[in-house]
Amino acid sequence: MGMYMDVHRGMTGITADQLKEAHEADLAIEKDEGVHFQKAWADPESGTVYCLSSGPSAEAVQRIHERTGHAADEIHPVTLMV
Amino acid sequence: MGMYMDVHRGMTGITADQLKEAHEADLAIEKDEGVHFQKAWADPESGTVYCLSSGPSAEAVQRIHERTGHAADEIHPVTLMV
16 A cells, blocks of 8 residues: 555636535545545646545556546655655 | 645655655744645655645745755645645
């Protein structure tokens, strides 16, 4: 199990409800891949969304995001944290 | 007060000690700008570091990072979170 930070771009104007909805869609199916989406932060102005998750691989994280219609533009394994 | 996610690139090979040291350097002077660095995550392979902070402005966050020798490449105000 590792931790991953993924970045979604082009989400300009995303609302609190849309972020919640997208996050809940991921949570609803995350167990299929052994992933857990912990937290997400959004900057509606630049359209950037960051998601922090744990899971077996970046590919597993991406498969969940793809199935819920919002593939990540970048996924980085974050092996260090403070 | 807002929340900010900043991104540092080019930190390839960063170690746990180096991340801790950089974070502690920020913590030591953050009060000068009314900023608080909450958390940082690093991917040593791609050299990407994400920092989550709170503070009065992105400029205040950047001034702390500049003084400790690691200016951020991007800082986004994250006004939404789940």
